[in-house]
Amino acid sequence: MNYSNFIQILKDWLETLDSLITQGIEVEAVSDNKSDIELVIKAMEIGLYCFNLDISGAQKLIKPKQKHNLGVLAEIKDKYYKWLNLYTQCRIYWELNLIANFLSRMTSFCEETLHKLMGELGENYFNKNKPNNWVLNRDKIDEELVDYLITKETYNTEELKCWKAKQKGDRDYKLNNRFKQRNFVDALIQFRGDSKKIELWQTIFQSFKKLDYWVEKRNYMIHSAKGVSKARMSEILDKDRKAGIKNALVACESDQILEEIMTINRLTCQLLHKPETSFVDLNGRYYIYSDVQDFVIKKLMTDCLE
Numbered sequence: 248m249n250y251s252n253f254i255q256i257l258k259d260w261l262e263t264l265d266s267l268i269t270q271g272i273e274v275e276a277v278s279d280n281k282s283d284i285e286l287v288i289k290a291m292e293i294g295l296y297c298f299n300l301d302i303s304g305a306q307k308l309i310k311p312k313q314k315h316n317l318g319v320l321a322e323i324k325d326k327y328y329k330w331l332n333l334y335t336q337c338r339i340y341w342e343l344n345l346i347a348n349f350l351s352r353m354t355s356f357c358e359e360t361l362h363k364l365m366g367e368l369g370e371n372y373f374n375k376n377k378p379n380n381w382v383l384n385r386d387k388i389d390e391e392l393v394d395y396l397i398t399k400e401t402y403n404t405e406e407l408k409c410w411k412a413k414q415k416g417d418r419d420y421k422l423n424n425r426f427k428q429r430n431f432v433d434a435l436i437q438f439r440g441d442s443k444k445i446e447l448w449q450t451i452f453q454s455f456k457k458l459d460y461w462v463e464k465r466n467y468m469i470h471s472a473k474g475v476s477k478a479r480m481s482e483i484l485d486k487d488r489k490a491g492i493k494n495a496l497v498a499c500e501s502d503q504i505l506e507e508i509m510t511i512n513r514l515t516c517q518l519l520h521k522p523e524t525s526f527v528d529l530n531g532r533y534y535i536y537s538d539v540q541d542f543v544i545k546k547l548m549t550d551c552l553e
Contacts, residue, residue, distance in 0.1 A: 287546045289313070290320055294539035298336070302327050319538050330359045331526055334512050335534040341505055346475045350465040356508060357458060360515055361428040367519050368435045374419070381422040383410075395434045425462070429455060436518075447518045454507040460484070460498035477501060505529060 289308055296305035306324050314321040333356040340349035365373075365381065372392075374382040393411050397404055410420040422428045429452065436448045464483060468475040480501035487495035499507050512527045526534045533540075 283546050286313075286316055287543050290317065290539050290542045290546075293317075293320055293323070294536055297323070297332060297535050300329070300332065302329070302332075318542060320535070320542055323535060328524075330356065330363060330512065330515075331524065331534055333359055334508060335526060335536065337508055338505060338529070339533060339536070344477065346477060346480065347469045350461065350469065350475070353458065353504060353508065354462050354465055357425065357455065357462060357511075360511055361425060361432065364432045364515065364519070365422065365428055368432060377419070380419075381428070382419045383422070385410075385413075389438075392434050392438055395438065396430055425455075444518055447514045451511050451514050451518070454511045456497055457499040457507050458504065460487075460492075460494035461501075461504060463494060 293305045293308055296302070296308070302323070306327075309317060309321050309324045314324065333352055336352045337349060337356060340346070340352060362381075372384055372388045374380075374384045390411075393407070397407050397411070407420060410418060422431050433448065433452065436444050461480075468479065468483065471479075473479060484495055484498060484501060506529070509527060509529060516522070516524075516527070525531055
């Protein structure tokens, strides 16, 4: 995804076209070519912003008058899925053998999916005055739900009990790690008693557990003197399994991580009644990046050569 180099090459070419226009050489043809090149640059800049997870930057590039000229790329102005972008980047980084980046995006994907589930299933239970902090709203959350969470917490149970009893002042209780967040989603789904959603969530939950080991090993592998690679991932997993480390015994093989991510992706869409997308496939298109590629090739190979 080396958009930056391509963008610079095309900007240099634009300078050449400007020079030709200044000299009065085939002004009309050169002007049309320049307009197409500018659109190609904009398309690749959109891709670059998306790859850096700067969706607001990408959306600002799409001006109302240009939406028609950008075709399907303009759709992200109104419809963008961060979880799908993260999933796609996991695929890309894995295929490019950029494992440090892959592990980082895998972790972000897991976080984003949990946030999506919490936000849509339990929106009313959070303090709206403290957005994005996942602070429980004492006045909104059901007492039975809190009791269930207390039985599920693996640590800081006393903190939650005190919060419920309003002890130690009126402190916030934040769902500030993936374990608390998963327990919260589990409680929401279990209490609503929808057997289909419970079944979907149980599969999603198991996939999350298979990825826990890799989430926790990410920093160790990235900062290890031996570096990180697909082979290194397998070596570390084998070593930890032989040592009887619990998470390692539950973990999926390194070459199955993408399959677990895909499972989480698909079943989360079903659980939230979202339409599944053709991009959620190990051999499918690469979301916005395939659209950028198609747009650029068409412009450069057809429009710019006419």
